[in-house]
Amino acid sequence: MTARGMTTASRTVTGTSVGARLGGIDAARGLALLAMMATHVLATFGSDAQLTPTWIGLAFSGRASALFAVLAGVGLALSTGKQQPVQGPELWAARRGIALRAVVVGAVGLCLGGLEVNIATILVHYAFLFLCVLPFVGLGAKRLLVLAAAWMAAAPVLAYLLRPWLLSAAPPLKLGHNPGWEDLAAPARLFGDLFLTGYYPVLQWIAYLLVGLAVGRMALSKTAVPFLLLAAGTVTAVLAKWLGLVLMEDWGGRRALEARIGDPAYPLDSLLQVNLAGVDQSGSVWWLATSSPHSGTTLDLLHTSGVAVAVIGACLLLGRLGTWLELDLLLPFRGIGAMTLSLYTAHVCVMAALHGLPLAPGWTVEGVYVAQAALMLVLGGFFARQKWRGPLEWVTHAANQLGRRRPSRARRPARAG
Numbered sequence: 001m002t003a004r005g006m007t008t009a010s011r012t013v014t015g016t017s018v019g020a021r022l023g024g025i026d027a028a029r030g031l032a033l034l035a036m037m038a039t040h041v042l043a044t045f046g047s048d049a050q051l052t053p054t055w056i057g058l059a060f061s062g063r064a065s066a067l068f069a070v071l072a073g074v075g076l077a078l079s080t081g082k083q084q085p086v087q088g089p090e091l092w093a094a095r096r097g098i099a100l101r102a103v104v105v106g107a108v109g110l111c112l113g114g115l116e117v118n119i120a121t122i123l124v125h126y127a128f129l130f131l132c133v134l135p136f137v138g139l140g141a142k143r144l145l146v147l148a149a150a151w152m153a154a155a156p157v158l159a160y161l162l163r164p165w166l167l168s169a170a171p172p173l174k175l176g177h178n179p180g181w182e183d184l185a186a187p188a189r190l191f192g193d194l195f196l197t198g199y200y201p202v203l204q205w206i207a208y209l210l211v212g213l214a215v216g217r218m219a220l221s222k223t224a225v226p227f228l229l230l231a232a233g234t235v236t237a238v239l240a241k242w243l244g245l246v247l248m249e250d251w252g253g254r255r256a257l258e259a260r261i262g263d264p265a266y267p268l269d270s271l272l273q274v275n276l277a278g279v280d281q282s283g284s285v286w287w288l289a290t291s292s293p294h295s296g297t298t299l300d301l302l303h304t305s306g307v308a309v310a311v312i313g314a315c316l317l318l319g320r321l322g323t324w325l326e327l328d329l330l331l332p333f334r335g336i337g338a339m340t341l342s343l344y345t346a347h348v349c350v351m352a353a354l355h356g357l358p359l360a361p362g363w364t365v366e367g368v369y370v371a372q373a374a375l376m377l378v379l380g381g382f383f384a385r386q387k388w389r390g391p392l393e394w395v396t397h398a399a400n401q402l403g404r405r406r407p408s409r410a411r412r413p414a415r416a417g
Contacts, residue, residue: 022078022220024316027330029071029337030380031311034373035064037347040119041369044274050267057274062293065122065200066208066304067311068340072129073212074312076137079400083219085138089406095134097403101396102130108345108392113180115352120199120277123344124179128194128202133209144214151207152301156288159196159203159296164282166192173197199277204296211305215312226320229313237306244291244299248272253286260284335380339390343376 044057080086080094109123136144166173173192175183183190195202218225248254258268260283271279277294281287291299315330322329336343350372359368383390389397 022316022319023328023330023334024226024319025071025074025078025220025312026334026337027319028067028312028315029075029340030333030335031315031337032064032067032071033336033340033344033347034333034376035060036068036122036344037372038369039064040347040351041365041372043365045270051270053270053274061274062300063304063307067308068122069126069129069205069208070212070215070305070308071312071337072126073133073209073214074216075212076130076133076209077213077216080137083141083217085140085217087138091138093404093406095137095403097400098130098134098137100399100403102127104392104396104399105130105341108341110179110181110184112345112348113178113183115178115348115355117178117348117352117355119178119348119351121178121348122200123341125194125198125200125202125205129205129209132202132206133213136210136213139213139217141214141217144210144217148207148210148214148305151210152298152305155204155207156297156301159201160281160285160288163196166197167280167282199294201296204301207301208305208308211309215309220316223320226313226316229309230317231313233306233308233310233313235306237303237310240299240303240306241291244289244303247286247289247299251289253289256284256286257290260286331384332377332381335382335384336376337380339380339383339393341396342390342392343380345392347372347376 038056039060042056043054044061046052046054076098077085080091080098085091086094106124106127109121109125109127112121112123136147139147169192171189173189174197175189175193179190179193179198215229218229220226248257254268254272261268261279266279272290272292274292275294276290276292281295287295288297289299290297291303293300293304315333319330354368359365
């Protein structure tokens with residue numbers, strides 16, 4: 001190969017694939033983790049009576065976790081054939097691998113559920129999302145996009161109808177805490193919380209993985225696709241948020257919901273901007289018209305999916321820019337993104353260790369966040385340079401490989417003629 005050919009090949013590896021993975025996808029996953037950590041550590045509401053939203057809450061609440069979920073779908077698509085989804089025995093093998101990987105992730109999540117921490121952990125929901133999309137991993141991009149649109153339209157309505165029924169049970173089918181191993185003894189309450197009444201309702205969140213699968217089935221290595229993702233995601237996000245504001249402010253939705261709540265402890269104006277997860281969204285169909293973070297409505301799903309797709313497009317474009325400049329601009333972020341399970345688990349453990357304790361002299365919550373983020377950037381960059389997996393990623397990879405392994409058929413002895 002000529003020197004020019006070697007340079008071209010090197011650029012191809014750096015710009016479009018790192019260890020057979022798109023570096024921009026890992027970088028987006030790293031950004032998602034850092035943004036989720038910001039909502040865990042830093043205040044999303046002010047301390048005043050009106051709960052004035054902070055810029056952290058306005059920027060990241062609902063969007064960071066949605067980006068994390070969409071990227072889960074992208075990862076599934078990249079590991080099951082990219083543009084051409086695997087079929088037949090290979091598809092079934094891939095599904096087995098994904099299922100075993102989900103079991104590992106769910107087990108880690110259940111272990112974290114036993115910690116005292118003021119964080120709504122996502123891993124158990126994440127594992128069930130993997131299992132729920134197994135029937136769809138063999139579909140192409142167009143079918144996935146149609147299915148995602150239909151899911152976004154139907155799932156919030158179904159959740160709105162079913163949620164009051166689950167909450168009216170005795171006792172209510174809602175945990176009120178992170179799922180842990182002890183909750184396996186009450187499966188009805190556990191599944192009710194995971195799918196409908198909890199912080200990350202799987203019923204609606206399946207839409208995020210469907211969007212991610214569709215994105216992963218696109219030709220991400222082509223120049224035009226990242227631009228398309230950035231443009232389409234931005235337009236979708238803006239239109240969904242604009243429509244939500246029109247319905248709430250101009251068509252009377254907010255006034256109707258404020259009359260429904262009637263509790264000054266829940267200033268609806270602030271909650272609509274940052275987080276509706278703690279509000280009982282029942283009794284008025286106007287709840288379905290909001291575009292608020294963690295409302296699980298059609299407009300919320302559209303807006304947060306649009307933001308996620310736009311971020312993925314931007315990260316892919318930054319990866320291409322780094323290729324052109326012959327610089328790995330995304331190295332620390334894609335390093336974090338390649339070991340998010342290990343780093344997310346470590347972050348939750350650190351916050352659990354600090355839970356209820358006063359900060360050491362000279363420390364602030366901002367300092368706690370910056371210290372964790374800086375350490376992750378250093379570790380991520382080092383692991384990426386060494387091409388190492390994180391410790392928990394090794395376990396999930398082994399589980400995936402075990403599930404994909406097909407038993408060898410024993411040869412039958414030849415019959416004598």
